[in-house]
Amino acid sequence: MKKITIDPITRLEGHGKIEIFLDEEGNVANAYLQIPELRGFEKFCEGRPVEELPRITPRICGVCPAAHHMASTKATDAVYHVDPPLAAKKLRELFYCAHMIHSHIAHFYVLAGPDFIPGYDAPPEERNILGLIKKVGLEIGGEVIKHRAYAQDIQATIGGKATHPVCGLPGGMSRVITEEERKDFEEKAKSFVEFGKFGLKLFDEQVLANKKYLDLITGDVYFMKSYYMGMVDGNNKVNFYDGDIRVVDEDGKEVAKFKPAQYLDYISERTEPWSYLKFPYLKKVGWRGMVEGKDSGVYRVNSLARLNVADGMATPLAQEAYEKFFATLGGKPVHATLAFHWARLIEILYAAERLLELAKDKEVTDTNIRTIPTAIPDEGVGVVEAPRGTLYHHYQTDERGIIQKVNLIVATGNNHAAMCMSVKKAAQAVIKKGEEISEPLLNMVEMAFRAYDPCMACATHSLPGQMPLEINIYDSDGNICQSLRR
Amino acid sequence: MEEFEPKIIAFLCNWCSYAGADLAGTSRIQYAPNVRVIRVMCSGRVDPTFVIKALRAGADGVLIGGCHFGDCHYMEGNYKTARRVALLKKMLGQLGIEEERVWLEWISAAEGSHFAQVINDITAKVKELGPFARQNNS
Amino acid sequence: MVKLKLALYWAATCGGCDVAVLDTNEKILDIVNIADIVFWPIAMDFKRHHVEAMEDKSIDVCLFNGAVRNSELEDIAKLLRAKSKTMVAFGSCACFGGIPSLANLTNRREIFERAYVEAPSNVNPERVFPKTKTKVSEGELELPEFYDTVLALGQVVPVEYFVPGCPPPVDLILKVVDALATNQLPPPGATIAAEKTLCDECPRKKEEKRITKIYRPHEIIPDPERCLLEQGIICMGPATRGGCGARCIEANMPCRGCFGPPTGVYDQGAKMLSALASIYDVKDEKEIARMVEEVLDPAGTFYRFGMSTSLLQRKRM
Ligand code: SF4
Ligand code: SF4
Ligand code: SF4
Ligand code: FES
Numbered sequence: 027m028k029k030i031t032i033d034p035i036t037r038l039e040g041h042g043k044i045e046i047f048l049d050e051e052g053n054v055a056n057a058y059l060q061i062p063e064l065r066g067f068e069k070f071c072e073g074r075p076v077e078e079l080p081r082i083t084p085r086i087c088g089v090c091p092a093a094h095h096m097a098s099t100k101a102t103d104a105v106y107h108v109d110p111p112l113a114a115k116k117l118r119e120l121f122y123c124a125h126m127i128h129s130h131i132a133h134f135y136v137l138a139g140p141d142f143i144p145g146y147d148a149p150p151e152e153r154n155i156l157g158l159i160k161k162v163g164l165e166i167g168g169e170v171i172k173h174r175a176y177a178q179d180i181q182a183t184i185g186g187k188a189t190h191p192v193c194g195l196p197g198g199m200s201r202v203i204t205e206e207e208r209k210d211f212e213e214k215a216k217s218f219v220e221f222g223k224f225g226l227k228l229f230d231e232q233v234l235a236n237k238k239y240l241d242l243i244t245g246d247v248y249f250m251k252s253y254y255m256g257m258v259d260g261n262n263k264v265n266f267y268d269g270d271i272r273v274v275d276e277d278g279k280e281v282a283k284f285k286p287a288q289y290l291d292y293i294s295e296r297t298e299p300w301s302y303l304k305f306p307y308l309k310k311v312g313w314r315g316m317v318e319g320k321d322s323g324v325y326r327v328n329s330l331a332r333l334n335v336a337d338g339m340a341t342p343l344a345q346e347a348y349e350k351f352f353a354t355l356g357g358k359p360v361h362a363t364l365a366f367h368w369a370r371l372i373e374i375l376y377a378a379e380r381l382l383e384l385a386k387d388k389e390v391t392d393t394n395i396r397t398i399p400t401a402i403p404d405e406g407v408g409v410v411e412a413p414r415g416t417l418y419h420h421y422q423t424d425e426r427g428i429i430q431k432v433n434l435i436v437a438t439g440n441n442h443a444a445m446c447m448s449v450k451k452a453a454q455a456v457i458k459k460g461e462e463i464s465e466p467l468l469n470m471v472e473m474a475f476r477a478y479d480p481c482m483a484c485a486t487h488s489l490p491g492q493m494p495l496e497i498n499i500y501d502s503d504g505n506i507c508q509s510l511r512r
Numbered sequence: 513m514e515e516f517e518p519k520i521i522a523f524l525c526n527w528c529s530y531a532g533a534d535l536a537g538t539s540r541i542q543y544a545p546n547v548r549v550i551r552v553m554c555s556g557r558v559d560p561t562f563v564i565k566a567l568r569a570g571a572d573g574v575l576i577g578g579c580h581f582g583d584c585h586y587m588e589g590n591y592k593t594a595r596r597v598a599l600l601k602k603m604l605g606q607l608g609i610e611e612e613r614v615w616l617e618w619i620s621a622a623e624g625s626h627f628a629q630v631i632n633d634i635t636a637k638v639k640e641l642g643p644f645a646r647q648n649n650s
Numbered sequence: 651m652v653k654l655k656l657a658l659y660w661a662a663t664c665g666g667c668d669v670a671v672l673d674t675n676e677k678i679l680d681i682v683n684i685a686d687i688v689f690w691p692i693a694m695d696f697k698r699h700h701v702e703a704m705e706d707k708s709i710d711v712c713l714f715n716g717a718v719r720n721s722e723l724e725d726i727a728k729l730l731r732a733k734s735k736t737m738v739a740f741g742s743c744a745c746f747g748g749i750p751s752l753a754n755l756t757n758r759r760e761i762f763e764r765a766y767v768e769a770p771s772n773v774n775p776e777r778v779f780p781k782t783k784t785k786v787s788e789g790e791l792e793l794p795e796f797y798d799t800v801l802a803l804g805q806v807v808p809v810e811y812f813v814p815g816c817p818p819p820v821d822l823i824l825k826v827v828d829a830l831a832t833n834q835l836p837p838p839g840a841t842i843a844a845e846k847t848l849c850d851e852c853p854r855k856k857e858e859k860r861i862t863k864i865y866r867p868h869e870i871i872p873d874p875e876r877c878l879l880e881q882g883i884i885c886m887g888p889a890t891r892g893g894c895g896a897r898c899i900e901a902n903m904p905c906r907g908c909f910g911p912p913t914g915v916y917d918q919g920a921k922m923l924s925a926l927a928s929i930y931d932v933k934d935e936k937e938i939a940r941m942v943e944e945v946l947d948p949a950g951t952f953y954r955f956g957m958s959t960s961l962l963q964r965k966r967m
Contacts, residue, residue, distance in 0.1 A: 045791060047788035047789050049788075056786070058791060064765065066753045066761035068764050068769060069764040073606070074752075074950045075866060075946045077867055077868045082954075085750070088666020171675055174675075186897045187817075187819075195867055197868055200902040201900075294772070294773045296773060297766045297778045298780075299780055299784040300780070396871050428946060433769045559920065560917075560921075560923050563920075565916070565917075581933070592928055595938050598927075598942045599927050600920075603949050603952065606948065606949035606950070607964075608965040609962075609966060
């Protein structure tokens, strides 16, 4: 049996690795996405005072630290049964919109975009941010850097630091925002809205207008039916910061809607000996392995899932884009894995519009942003939509608020099974027996998991902007018979 | 098998405890030979780092001796010591270090026999606990 | 000018240190101007055998972020050390173990038990744990082995410079780049940050440090102008190296010590413990017991970013 290794595909809690096994004929037998690292936050948070967790858990991931910070902060609210003042909630959501924008910009423009502009089959040395800039013009590159920096600035202003912010604590936020800062946020938000519109236009012109790409998006290689999970507000619109969790099936029918605190009734996790990352699945459906179908509890999260579970977007321009998205791709739900990218661009626009609404609201400068908790702490769950999907923090404490137990279900974890399946499917489609395995073909395999933006696909891919990739094909005696590298 | 003889480091303040130890010596009071004395001007001079360093450097137990409350030559030194040692014990407990490895005792210049008693007690206790071995890598 | 050969590597890390390099924004071009980046695994094609094939000391500077928590990472650290003239521990994880080194308060067995069996969402009646080698029907899959104790880079290989911070702030990163460009690095062994404590550069008003009660950060709305420690909130400033620009303090939150101990301090935790006990002004036994009670988690607070390089390094268990 031949084995193809794609290693490193870079980070999730460190590093990641794809193993593809070929059968005797040279066809793909199976594919595994392995996460070779674990750090043990669930254990070493025990004994810490619960209010410290918003400052500890962001170190799970420096690419989406604000998501952990917010999920953790909300869990501490729940542990103390405290409701923060409205101004604090608005400030948190404003902060969090900035985070979404930062993360999505980095992913789309730096990492995923080059697969479409200049294109997945362009030479690897052009398939990066520089190639993208070459194609669309230099000022675009400047806009990308500028807006990512804006988003980081807003987070740093509110949170002390953009990476590993410190502003959230049980009952509210630590620092009052000045009127001057609010005005600055408002200006930046206006610019984000323009940038968000621009992104969708770019996608229209460069991707959708090109039949080759549209076919690729809607074609079989990247098609996978599954359940979808995401957070919605009271009107079933997409929300990143707060709401209920909704799950729809492959026909788009709602099969569950629950409060964060009820997550254990809906999600179970499986351990496989070959990965340090677990495999969550829908508890009521059950685990049938990595297979499609309604009786398989595999579900997906992240941008596409959020759009699929919601009835729409809460802001006007994003709503327009949402409608166009489903109209173009044949109605709800969309099962095209590559559509995660398009959905991400729609979310940038939503986050920008929402951020603008919040920045215009003078209440965010209110000085009353803390409610001092008075209840006896016990247990709480905090959930947000991280850029990469639904993120659960669940804490149990003693009566002084010292952590006894922690459970975490991280965004990328939710997609672990689905990513393995998508990779396998793409590999099966592009690696055919007897045919030479070329670099663009392997890139198409990588595109399958890159669509999920699996945390490894972080901002840091920017400089030369390409994923490292090495493929070794072993014969059954373990000797390398073909080696491909870029 | 040879019997375990613990190594005890004693930080004694110059004005009371060290004088107490001296008295034990001149009075020829017998006590366990396991202790190495380090004289400091005041128990308040004993930084928690010293205690941890002593353990890391091979001590099995540490004694800090100072003047009784109210008698410190520098007025407040021993109160500070009391607070530090109490907190240090809690922290060492979290690091898996038995509370009885670190002792704080008030010993005046006149209490030679008390000093001897303390040394015998700490030696016996630490003997019971066994050697302190810092664990490092897996 | 001959361009420097620069390598960036990440070990057990969150990625925030890499994001910090990107946060230099357009100035990242200055870095590219003075240096050829020969390795940056997240950005470039990088395999172990490429490094192995290089001449010893052929990399000018290696910026290494992340802690060391398995044998694979230890090997890579040793390899990069051999190939690099200058090794820089970049970020608190590489310098002191960082937050991941809080795992030194537990061990592999406990972590596995919690993560894979005990957690309430798990369904694992057969007690399956990740293994270094797994036979699947198509072949064999491998995972690296997990260590009990997290190590800082300097505990595995000699290190010339330390750049603390979780993550290091942009101005410090630029300072390092500048020093590299102009060949004005300080003598080896130096930490690139302030020499003195954070309190020394903290803009807050300090009066007489005396407290009789400790407040947890959520229990009190602190005066934004006054020293937090004097208001009864544990702030690691007195035991922490300056140089971060008091970033957390500016957000009205206490320092948690990510810059590690200042020059001359051997053990950050012991130093902070000492500072706190010194200003907590109570005298009788009962009050002292109350103080001990109020400091809920001395080890996890005072060694928040530095269990690995603390004198005791880990919990005995
Ligand atoms: S020092 Fe902080 S930012 Fe850097 S890798 Fe460690 S946890 Fe992440
Ligand atoms: S203790 Fe904290 S708040 Fe006070 S001066 Fe030092 S750093 Fe500033
Ligand atoms: S205030 Fe303390 S914890 Fe915050 S960045 Fe500075 S050194 Fe690190
Ligand atoms: S002089 Fe003896 S304790 Fe201060």
